[in-house]
Amino acid sequence: MNHVASLGFRTDLMLRCLGGSQVSDRGSHLVVRTPENPGYWWGNFLLLRERPGTGEWPGWVAEFEREFPGADHIALGLDGVDGAVPDPEGAAALGLEVVADAVLTATELIPPAPADLLIRPLESSDDWHSMALLRLSLEESSADGHTEFVHRKAAEYRQMTQAGHGAWFGAFIDGEMRCGAGLFTDGSGVARFQNVETHPAYRRRGLASTLVHRLGEWGLSRLDAETLVIVADPGYHAIGMYRSLGFQDAEHKIQAQRPPSG
Secondary structure, eight states, X not given: OTTOOOHHXXXXXXXXXXXXXEEEEOSSEEEEXXXXXXXXXXXXXXXXXXXXXTTOHHHHHHHHHHHOTTOSSEEEEEOOSSOOOSOHHHHHHTTOEEEEEEEEEESSOOOOSOOOOEEEEOOSHHHHXXXXXXXXXXXXXXXXXXXXXXXXXXXXXXXXXXXXXXXXEEEEETTEEEEEEEEEEOSSSEEEEEXXXXXXXXXXXXXXXXXXXXXXXXXXXXXXXXXXXXXXXXXXXXXXXXXXXXXXXXXXXXXXXXXXXX
């Protein structure tokens, strides 16, 4: 995916391909499809090579609807690295939420304060079921099909680990998974974190920092990764934890989305 400028989207596409998604090049944009999980917004999206100019958002929404006629959502990625949002008024008029996430990278990690935790890779079906339950406990979505979506994503990540593309680590307290994250690569030397999540009742205890450090060190040695990539909300407190572990801001990643109505 070297023709994509954004490291954030390059690693998104890497993950999608590892997970079995289809990527089609239309010249002006890429079409990413995940037929096995149609409710996955960012598994079914367009990646635009150029930022939309003033008045061009309606055309791209129409193009999305042409490519995904049965979709309830709209998902448009914008290639680039500077975080500039084009024609925000035009996007808002169409009900599009434009999100600028921070993309951070690290080539080595700083150990956090020691924490007495059992951290290990997920292996059994019960482990992966616990991973899905943790996600569901965090999101609390009542949207139709959300539970099915979460379990399909867990199955996809499990298949990726079984294929040797990475691992999902969990932090366990009294036998229960209270924090988790994944790390995957296509062997290119770049590895991307996925879904660093901590149960709300167990936050501020060092679970996430310890797990990210342990998983990152595992990726640098066992996956032969040279660069670790993580994407974060720049306004959320977790980004400070990533920076404390040695991650540095590299770019911004722009996504425009509209959730299903109703």
